[in-house]
Amino acid sequence: MYAFRYHRAGSIDEAVRLHGSCEDPGYLAGGHTLLPTLKMRLAQPSDLIDLGDIDALKHTATTSGALTIGAGVRHNDVARMSHSIPALAGLAGGIGDFQVRNRGTLGGSIANADPAADYPAACVGLGATVVTDRRQIAADDFFVDLFETALEEGELVTSVIFPAPRRAAYMKFPNPASRYAIVGVFVAWTDSGMRVAVTGAGASVFRVADMEAALARDFSPDALADIRIPEDGLNNDIHATPDYRAHLVTVMARRAVVRANASSDGVRL
Amino acid sequence: MNLSGEHRINAPREVVWRALNDPVILHQAIPGCEAVEQESPTSFTARVKAKIGPVSAVFSGRVELKDLDPPAGCVISAEGTGGVAGFASGDARITLREDGQATLLGYDAEGKVGGKLAQVGARLVEASANKITNAFFSRLDGLVALPETPPPQSTDESPTIGHRRQEVPLERVLIGLVAALVIALGVVAAFLQ
Numbered sequence A: 001m002y003a004f005r006y007h008r009a010g011s012i013d014e015a016v017r018l019h020g021s022c023e024d025p026g027y028l029a030g031g032h033t034l035l036p037t038l039k040m041r042l043a044q045p046s047d048l049i050d051l052g053d054i055d056a057l058k059h060t061a062t063t064s065g066a067l068t069i070g071a072g073v074r075h076n077d078v079a080r081m082s083h084s085i086p087a088l089a090g091l092a093g094g095i096g097d098f099q100v101r102n103r104g105t106l107g108g109s110i111a112n113a114d115p116a117a118d119y120p121a122a123c124v125g126l127g128a129t130v131v132t133d134r135r136q137i138a139a140d141d142f143f144v145d146l147f148e149t150a151l152e153e154g155e156l157v158t159s160v161i162f163p164a165p166r167r168a169a170y171m172k173f174p175n176p177a178s179r180y181a182i183v184g185v186f187v188a189w190t191d192s193g194m195r196v197a198v199t200g201a202g203a204s205v206f207r208v209a210d211m212e213a214a215l216a217r218d219f220s221p222d223a224l225a226d227i228r229i230p231e232d233g234l235n236n237d238i239h240a241t242p243d244y245r246a247h248l249v250t251v252m253a254r255r256a257v258v259r260a261n262a263s264s265d266g267v268r269l
Numbered sequence B: 001m002n003l004s005g006e007h008r009i010n011a012p013r014e015v016v017w018r019a020l021n022d023p024v025i026l027h028q029a030i031p032g033c034e035a036v037e038q039e040s041p042t043s044f045t046a047r048v049k050a051k052i053g054p055v056s057a058v059f060s061g062r063v064e065l066k067d068l069d070p071p072a073g074c075v076i077s078a079e080g081t082g083g084v085a086g087f088a089s090g091d092a093r094i095t096l097r098e099d100g101q102a103t104l105l106g107y108d109a110e111g112k113v114g115g116k117l118a119q120v121g122a123r124l125v126e127a128s129a130n131k132i133t134n135a136f137f138s139r140l141d142g143l144v145a146l147p148e149t150p151p152p153q154s155t156d157e158s159p160t161i162g163h164r165r166q167e168v169p170l171e172r173v174l175i176g177l178v179a180a181l182v183i184a185l186g187v188v189a190a191f192l193q
Helices: A012-021 A034-039 A075-079 A086-093 A098-103 A106-112 A119-125 A209-217 A242-262 B013-020 B023-029 B116-120 B122-144 B158-165 B167-187
Strands: A005-008 A025-028 A047-050 A060-063 A066-070 A129-132 A136-138 A143-145 A157-163 A167-174 A181-190 A193-199 B002-009 B033-040 B043-052 B055-069 B073-081 B087-099 B102-114
Touching (some): A012 A025, A012 A047, A075 A086, A075 A098, A075 A106, A086 A167, A086 A181, A106 A119, A106 A157, A119 A143, A119 A167, A119 A181, A119 A193, A193 A242, B002 B122, B023 B122, B043 B122, B102 B122
Parallel strands (some): A025 A047
Antiparallel strands (some): A066 A157, A167 A181, B033 B043, B043 B055, B073 B087, B087 B102
8 A cells, every 4th residue: 555644524525625635635435445446556546535524424314205315324324224215225235245334335335436336226226316515416417437427526425315216126146256246237116207227237327218118018027028138338257248247137127126016015205 | 358349530541640640639539648659660658647446557558560551450569567556468450441531440459467457357357448448539539520521622632641651640540549458458456356
């Protein structure tokens, strides 16, 4: 690890101000991607601004049909919120391992925008809104490309607003070692229509319009049986080929619909 | 890993070549490029500061051109090192084709990644490489794309200029491309998989 200056911000304003005054700074949330990167000397920030002391990032609130989760809330805490949006809690409980869930945060995960991370599927799948220190961004516009978001330099995610769905579920085919999604599909029947969001398969999370249209006609796994997404542009690595990933998208989407229907006791906030 | 594709650059070959012969344009087209230097008529070095996700590193790439066959294409051999991050090397076959007023640039590269990158970045190598090459081509297209009506006054001269310059510009195309590929191979990763 290279040397860097360490700051511990007490408020959102202080964190953003510090970021603006440093030469090559970075925010430190749970650190589960950043710290391994630093240890391997693959990054060399001049300053790190620790967000761990900012209470304003740890609030959770339920208001008029939506769940607002602070960016600093850890995966394990979201996993315990099964009374509000079970699909979201289930997703959080399946991230990484217990240690990762005990440190990693919602804001850190989506700001990093790893192509195989789980949370982007929930944000796009539920039609969430990302709140930052300066504006609100629809999840559909937030994730731009591989490790690329709509965030500006120094912009800090403060919370995410998840509208409660009528029915929803997330299913993933995890890498057995890391639990990263080789393919993960979030299916949601929301007040504004059907949403199908896929993570792990491409450079960034994406929606599948054909599946959404099919589910709008018939919310059953059979409605998706004949829909196969094109493999062009899908990820290729030692774990899975684009062809295999395309196949998995349909399989995971169908399983998600089965699970969503099974837990249709409903979500009412 | 294999990396291949074809990009349409919205300008005649002549124009693309001339533009690519301009180091200033190359600097602008290669994401994060800090320097391009010519060592000999067929070898170049490029220094690029690359950032993908949490990884940020300066990579030095060295490029050798082989089997030059202007203007149809050639083979390039490249290697890049990024300090402790690791190294990357590979061969790429490049083809240039005319497509009306535009140019089709095809590439087919076979690369290897070693060191820390290979250990921890395997799942992200190809996605990163694709992102960087796409960024290179879209910047290039933005820099050289012609207005809808091509300027007629250059037609007299261009065959001569084209002939005289064919070799150099082709090499320049390759530097840009290879720099992009090398960084792409090189940059990748710290994500524990």
